[in-house]
Amino acid sequence: MGVITNWREKYLPPNWAPTAKAGGFHAVSTKIVDGASTFHPDEAARVFAKADAAGLRRHGWGWHNLRDDGEAMLEAQRASQEAKRYGVDAYWVNAE
Numbered sequence: 001m002g003v004i005t006n007w008r009e010k011y012l013p014p015n016w017a018p019t020a021k022a023g024g025f026h027a028v029s030t031k032i033v034d035g036a037s038t039f040h041p042d043e044a045a046r047v048f049a050k051a052d053a054a055g056l057r058r059h060g061w062g063w064h065n066l067r068d069d070g071e072a073m074l075e076a077q078r079a080s081q082e083a084k085r086y087g088v089d090a091y092w093v094n095a096e
Contacts, residue, residue, distance in 0.1 A: 001024065002025045002026065003026070003029050004016070004020050004025050004029070004056075005028075005029045005059075005061065005092075006031070008031075009030075009040075009043040009046060009047055017051055017056060018054045020054065020056060021054045025056065027051075027057035027058070027089070027090070028051045029060060030044050030047040030048070031044070031063070032044050032060040032062060032079075032083070033062025033063070033064070033078050033082050035064060035078075036071070036074040036075045036077075036078045038078070038082055039062065044086060045086075048086055057089050058086060060079075060082065060091050061091065061093070062091070062093065062094065063094045063096065079093070
């Protein structure tokens with residue numbers, strides 16, 4: 001079992017979802033948050049629709065600065081909102 005992590009939809013090859021499922025992957029994790037901002041919501045929706053059709057679970061991830069408590073709180077709130085919006089099973093933090 002594995003997770004395909006993707007940054008932008010345009011970097012996924014055609015038919016990636018059924019190929020991933022056939023290859024033993026169980027989920028796709030696509031970027032849904034950039035700091036305290038939503039990241040390309042139309043792309044995420046398309047990626048998750050293809051994942052759903054192939055029977056892959058939804059994971060999301062986001063890049064976060066976390067420079068101070070206030071910024072970390074705003075970023076966490078955005079991550080929570082987007083994770084709920086997309087119904088992800090897991091959310092991965094890329095903290096820098």
